[in-house]
Amino acid sequence: xxxxxxxxxxxxxxxxxxxxxxxxxxxxxxxxxxxxxxxxxxxxxxxxxxxxxxxxxxxxxxxxxxxxxxxxxxxxxxxxxxxxxxxxxxxxxxxxxxxxxxxxxxxxxxxxxxxxxxxxxxxxxxxxxxxxxxxxxxxxxxxxxxxxxxxxxxxxxxxxxxxxxxxxxxxxxxxxxxxxxxxxxxxxxxxxxxxxxxxxxxxxxxxxxxxxxxxxxxxxxxxxxxxxx
Numbered sequence: 700x701x702x703x704x705x706x707x708x709x710x711x712x713x714x715x716x717x718x719x720x721x722x723x724x725x726x727x728x729x730x731x732x733x734x735x736x737x738x739x740x741x742x743x744x745x746x747x748x749x750x751x752x753x754x755x756x757x758x759x760x761x762x763x764x765x766x767x768x769x770x771x772x773x774x775x776x777x778x779x780x781x782x783x784x785x786x787x788x789x790x791x792x793x794x795x796x797x798x799x800x801x802x803x804x805x806x807x808x809x810x811x812x813x814x815x816x817x818x819x820x821x822x823x824x825x826x827x828x829x830x831x832x833x834x835x836x837x838x839x840x841x842x843x844x845x846x847x848x849x850x851x852x853x854x855x856x857x858x859x860x861x862x863x864x865x866x867x868x869x870x871x872x873x874x875x876x877x878x879x880x881x882x883x884x885x886x887x888x889x890x891x892x893x894x895x896x897x898x899x900x901x902x903x904x905x906x907x908x909x910x911x912x913x914x915x916x917x918x919x920x921x922x923x924x925x926x927x928x
Contacts, residue, residue, distance in 0.1 A: 751827030
């Protein structure tokens with residue numbers, strides 16, 4: 700998720716800092732790089748991502764399965780009652796019995812079934828909700844052990860962009876917030892680029908720490924001059 704804003708133009712140069720530690724906050728909370736390898740909340744427990752309920756895929760899979768099983772069961776009961784099997788089932792049985800395994804339609808059917816099964820498996824074992832970043836759980840407050848909070852990545856990007864715009868010399872800024880990394884790109888229309896980058900590092904490092912995320916992302920800042928118009 701990203702956010703960007705701007706002010707006005709001049710020259711043309713570039714200065715960037717690779718991923719590195721963000722400045723620690725005033726209370727000594729570690730900066731982003733220090734906590735980037737662990738997903739630990741304030742209580743010392745692992746902070747897991749939020750799971751999506753995935754109602755639409757689950758409902759579609761359930762409806763299609765119920766329809767297919769019901770249709771097949773009806774035909775089986777009809778055959779047991781003395782009627783002929785439906786034409787589609789006789790045709791399907793004949794095709795499966797006579798077609799070789801290397802037939803194009805057999806391969807296509809197997810590939811489709813495998814892709815559908817893999818998709819359903821991935822939906823079952825992955826959390827989803829990538830736009831939500833888990834936050835640290837509160838500590839020292841009775842009754843909050845099971846409280847979980849998440850921060851939308853777009854909202855986090857807006858907060859960091861606004862903080863970047865407070866740095867003197869920054870004309871425009873764009874911030875992309877990922878689950879493990881925050882990328883900030885800014886254009887400075889006055890002041891030395893190194894000074895602006897250093898101030899941005901400090902400002903955004905403090906802002907990232909103040910977001911209270913369970914996994915502190917690393918911070919990468921890039922500063923350049925706006926293009927001449």
